[in-house]
Amino acid sequence: MSPGGNTLAGATSPYLRQHADNPVHWRQWSSEALAEAAARDVPILLSIGYAACHWCHVMAHESFEDPEVAAAANDGFVCIKVDREERPDLDAVYMNATVALTGQGGWPMTCFLTPDGRPFFCGTYYPKLGFLQLLAAVAETWRDRRDEVERASEQIATELRSMSAGLPGGGAPVGPELCDHAVAAVLRDEDGAHGGFGKAPKFPPSALLEGLLRHYERTGSGAALQAVERTAAAMARGGIYDQLAGGFARYSVDPYWVVPHFEKMLYDNALLLRAYAHWARRTGNPLARKVAEETAGFIIAGLGANGMFTSSLDADAAGREGLTYVWTPGELAEVLGDDDGDWAASLFAVTADGTFEHGASVLQLPVDPDDTARFACVRSKLLAHRGTRPQPARDDKVVSAWNGLAITALAEASVALDNPEYLTAASECARRLLDLHLVDGRLRRASLGSRVGDSAAILEDYAALATGLLTLYQLTGSWLPEALGLLDTALQHYADPQRPGRWFDTADDAEQLMVRPADPIDGATPSGASLIAEALQLAAHLTASETYAAAAQDTLASATPILARAPRSGGHWLAVAEAQIRGPIQVAVACNPRSAELLTAARALAPGGAIVVGGPANSSALLEGRDRVDGADAAYVCRGRVCDLPVTTVGDLAVSLAGQPEDGRRGAV
Template identity: 75%
Template sequence: MSPAANQLARATSPYLRQHADNPVHWQMWTAEALAEAAARDVPILLSIGYAACHWCHVMAHESFEDEQVAAAMNDGFVCIKVDREERPDLDAVYMNATVALTGQGGWPMTCFLTPDGRPFFCGTYFPKATFLQLLAAVTDTWRTRRADVEETSDRITDELRSMAAGLPGGGPAVQPALCDHAVAAVLADEDVARGGFVTNQAAAPKFPPSALLEALLRNHERTGEPLETVERTATAMARGGIYDQLAGGFARYSVDASWVVPHFEKMLYDNALLLRVYAHWARRSANPLARRVAAETAGFIVDGLGVDGMFASSLDADADGVEGLTYVFTPSELHDVLGGDDGRWAAEVFAVTEQGTFEHGASVLQLPRDPDDPQRFDRVRAALLAARLARPQPGRDDKVVTAWNGLAVTALAEASVALNRPELLDAATQCARAVWNLHVVDGRLRRASLGGVVGDSAAILEDHAALATALLTLHQLTGGWLDEATLLLDIALDHFAGADGRWFDTADDAEALMVRPADPLDGATPSGASLVAEALLLAGHLVDGARADRYAEAAGATLAAATPILARLARLGGHWLAVAEAAVRGPLQIAVACDPARSELLDAARQLAPGGAVVVGGPVNSSALLADRDRVGGADAAYVCRGRTCDLPVTTVEDLAAALGASV
């Protein structure tokens, strides 16, 4: 049986389409591809990456575009390409295998599998010469030492299935003392001098600790050290090279410990999570840097990643095959764009030196301090951005991922309140409507779409949970969306929930993989389990009756199952800690009896409420929280509750602020 030709041109993933012209006979992950491997009696060569990945591009140029390498791949293997963002379930399974075998992971991920999908050798990036040697060695081993391959793949499979058992379910309910313990553990790892969290003060790279910062901001009854830590880290990132000083938005990580040189890819999920942090910080502190960075990051999401009313996945690290080409400047380039005086001034403002901070004497733009001439700064920045736009631009992955769009909707909606920018709420609402209309097919949610065409991949737990939270956030601000949000939560409870508060990342009726993924730890994005805990906690206070009890009980059990993470692995449980901080305070609920279109008291409640609070406004009996709660003496009235304990209603902004004083 001859190998199939390259089949990636029909993919709904820009990453896969990048490889459609390779001489490699790439296929997508399908039952037919696995069947071909069995029929040909050859291993599967599985390559997993994503569109913005720099080293994925390097391996593609060196090996996958090379006729010699492609011939060896086609002759000895069924070659399968997977977009990790489109199939996070496959990525999770084989990343665990790669880490188990090599002690580290990353992308591109390169795995050799038996025809039924069991891994027997894994790695990441391989240079061309090494990769050719590896192909020959694997082919020889497959043909001459099959028993060894089967034994290895069985052992790895058994290990992965043991790992998938994860943390035990059950556990005690989350208490304030556990949150305090987790916060203290996080603070102990702060890099006070440079911001961020490390266990070794020289450690790099550094990733934006979005979930940890949000959790510390929610630690709102202890406003000292946690808030100071947030301010140090958020300031260091906003002034460093990891932040785009001209167009807004954050890169995925910094390669150094001081946030100077980024890995230049810009991801929707990072910027959505960081927008939430900076908007929350702006509400807490009125810090002008927080407000500016929140506004610019929101602008980057809406303008830089907007596609068909929704948001694209990422911008590439490379332009014309060169990492960072679009973004860096030398002093002479500043002079050419701005002239002598402004060029010298800009070099000082943006820390551009003759030695450079990046490659070939170029510098990544930083902003160590605010300039003393704001008008000159705005003019210079506009001129530099215009010059930058004339350069080659990074590619954009226009794939729309449900979970990341959910994170963006939540962040934009919250930023609309923090910044008093109603157009951000409009963008959030438009995105939610577009995702719902396109990604819900026959009553079930899909993972991703491209160009208005929804893909075949089923949504995973994080998709249901992030979108449900987004819709519940919109419900609090605009009304509506409650039925859609609870439909997603009911599907999650019916198809993803395990025993004793544990959750699987894939549905019980999804494609059966070698292992059913169930990772409770937060990473670059929150885990599906911690996201669903947040959505359930919110929903339990926004509906009534038996549904409220069901959601509240599920939220409690989910958090209880996560207590070992908060007790022992707090750095890997940032979003768990954020949800737990809300849970141990009720969460805080504020219901304002009013006309929601014109209520100073409702506006104040939304501004004053801490992260994780539930805030609704409307006439008496218009929602579960306003049942039998009316205006008082003809005045708007705010009802403040913590859990099932409620204060007397208040009718002035001053009294509301006093009622919330312990939580602000």
């Protein structure tokens, strides 16, 4: 029998705490838990999930809260629970094993391991009966056919080590032809009727939208911009977007963006805010501006806590998926009255048959309302009533990387939407996050309340936060030393010393797992490697550092196989590459930054990935030796190391940024 009991009550993860009352004797991942399995000579039952996961809740209710299941699990296994958001390194290792064994992955993830951590059987969700049968079969195999377990686990471990060797064929510098090829391949995969890429389930292609926008800015490609607009508009008008309170759900279960999987994640909304704000800034599209404003509002009001941003809202409320969000025509009429109820039902595509379960519908907005005042009143009443319903739980865990993404998005949105409150929120988040998560010079992954967790940060944490701080530096003049400190730590502990441009996701002094994760593929969030490429790119030009420049160049060159062969899995790589091809563009405005029309224009006109700083001469590396011209503010536009002559008017700045300077106005620097 398993000694002791459930030990999750003291965890810093809300997901683990959700399981603290289970009769299963859950442990957190630790050397002590693995040693317990070795001492008892039993395998490990590893269950990985996250707080907002609907099917994680289902399996918990069906199995982990059931005494019969708990007795079998406790008797035959050491049971370990892991929050994938707190330990993405463990999730990456065992997700690769699950996909290798079953051809697919997902959460909850269910793996059976030897006491030294080698997997020998993996799956995802199991209903109670199937799970009981599986527990019995695995226990019997472990007891009576141990040699089969050893052979299987060693084969899997060998395969995982082979998979972690990295991508072949990298090293060539990225150029326009590679990006043009990547974009053409992506556009061939677009769902031209409904927006997005691929079939259901459809995930928001956040980083890819940013990459396509940057490609449009470089090339003027109408096809790239149209793909962005089709996808972004379809999502904004669909059920995946919260039409009452703003913010996006994690994905759509159908190809039409109608029915979401209802959890709302910080990382999705931060990445989408960046893309919608960029779309709004570049085109002035009113839908883009509306969605960016509402998404920023959701992040700040819906996920904000103690000046930072929490992880997610649950898919379920009171045990039912989507309960908070769906409506019937009768419910609309009850809240709004018959006339407004009918009008709202037509506007929000709420039908008698419904688009979700039990005749309920997820709110959509296929067309803009013809009466904006009436619409605002209806939304207000519906949102107020929705507040009386059971609400989804919030995962209050603060993750370093996702807060870094939010800092970048809010700072860029403050420019795009001319809202200084977003910049204030981003700056406050940076201050509080560094105060809490930076411990003895090293970053931690997550915290809960005012208590920072023990889990070390991974590469994406350093990279996303460094990018956020470098973005803030361009707008405020603060945070540069802190950003460079994070980058220096990343270079020291995460870069592969044997292969320039390759990065590990875990530090060289972190816990040694079966394999050391090093995944450069962009997924729901950009990979740590593509994020560090962006941070290094920014730092190289903000500081004139050859070290950062060489590391950025090597890192980007390592991704050429992704852009060449699987560009849909390289959206953030594409965005960084598009910026690199243009120099990236740097704009240094010699001015008084508190009252500078030219600096404001530079921030509004510069393409995505450009670097813009302003201030007195010599106040930053980009302003070294550059001053106002004849008493007027002056903007210096550079591409790499080639700079235009300074301009002093907004019109001339726009021409220079468009790459069409007057003859004789460009000179080498």
